[in-house]
Amino acid sequence: MQQHNFIKRPDKRLKCKICEWDWASKTNTLCPGVIRYSWGCQPSHLKDEVDLHKQNLKPKKGVKPSGCYYSMNRNEWTWFYDQKDCDLDNPELPPIVQWDNLGELKTVGQLKKINLAPSEETKPRGVAWVWDKDAEWGVWIPLYHEDDCKWNPKDGWITKFQLQKTYLLSRGWIKQLGEPDKCLENPRYPNAPSIKLYSRKRVEQFLANNAEEYAEWLDKRDKYIAIFEANKDKIFAKRNAAKEQTKMCLKCASGCSAPEGFLCAIHPMGLIDMPCPDFSERVN
Ligand SMILES: [Zn+2]
Structure with missing residues (x-):
């Protein structure tokens, strides 16, 4: 921050030649050193660091901002950088995909619902950006294609x-x-x-x-x-037929119940033909 460099405008308002902001009377604020824009009024090639991050960009080392915005509510300066003053933030980052245009790509959570999981060595085919409230910074969510996944059912x-x-x-x-x-x-x-x-x-x-x-x-x-x-x-x-025969055997004169089970005097090894040709009803 530095001192403003005031000039008087024809309408008598004070204007700083550096930040181009103006006041009705003298101010004791300090000058940001670059043009100060109202909310949303900066030219489109100027981006704040969050918007740069969304494009996997970061300001080059030592580069000065090219504009700024001051939030009265948050009492906070936001600095804007020219995109041409930026480097790739993560050169390894997979292609950036927008959430409303995922195509066939899915998050790990979405894959889990259909019992799929990316294999250990699988690289995501894309990433999508979200704001992490705790980290107060953006994070990249990896996105995978079903073809790169393995069957991974929830255990049950x-x-x-x-x-x-x-x-x-x-x-x-x-x-x-x-x-x-x-x-x-x-x-x-x-x-x-x-x-x-x-x-x-x-x-x-x-x-x-x-x-x-x-x-x-x-x-x-x-x-x-x-x-x-x-x-x-x-x-x-x-x-x-076997059931019927059992009933017959129980009524047959040749059969008797023994401790080992039901025995037949004529067919001790069991019947071959049913019904038994040797049936004769027991008379008590
Ligand atoms: Zn100024």
């Missing part, structure tokens, strides 16, 4: 039932997957077996590692189901 817990029902895993597959990651006591039935929980991340990683086999298994499984669907009637008919 999957029950054994869900492994079978949702992931269509057989017992063999579940065995391959290995021990559950967590066991929970059943709060309602203390004597019931504990609930086995598997980490969703681990299950999905496991399936990804065995993708080919898993796809084959799903294919095979569908075939099994198709075969079952086609032969359902026959399979159930056989089961029903």
Whole structure:
């Protein structure tokens, strides 16, 4: 700050030749040494440091401002620099993107919502500027493209039932997957077996590692189901026949209940044909 260099204007107001500000009468303020502009009236090539930062620019070392603004409310000077007196602030900074024009780029938070995360070595494809209230300065938010990201689901817990029902895993597959990651006591039935929980991340990683086999298994499984669907009637008919036969055996004169179970005197090794040709109703 320095002393103003006053001249008297034709309208009798005092004007400083340096800062070009004017007063009705003498002032005891100091001169900023560069042209002082009213709010928003500086020429467009003059920017304050925040606006320069938004363009990844900073004033060159030792460069003097080319203008200023004084805020009465904040009792604070803001200095303006000519863009041609500036250097790149961070030469490594990825391209600057505006928030209303992100295109296909996303923030880490947005990616997280769709279970993606940038890989460790991934460089952002762009950055967008935000004001950090705590730091009282701007920060660059990195932006990534989905193609540069890896699958990163939020971890959750999957029950054994869900492994079978949702992931269509057989017992063999579940065995391959290995021990559950967590066991929970059943709060309602203390004597019931504990609930086995598997980490969703681990299950999905496991399936990804065995993708080919898993796809084959799903294919095979569908075939099994198709075969079952086609032969359902026959399979159930056989089961029903077995049920009916059991009822008959219980009523049959050749059968008796023993401590080892139900025994038949004629067919001790079990029946081959149903219904049993040797049935004769027991008479008490
Ligand atoms: Zn002045």
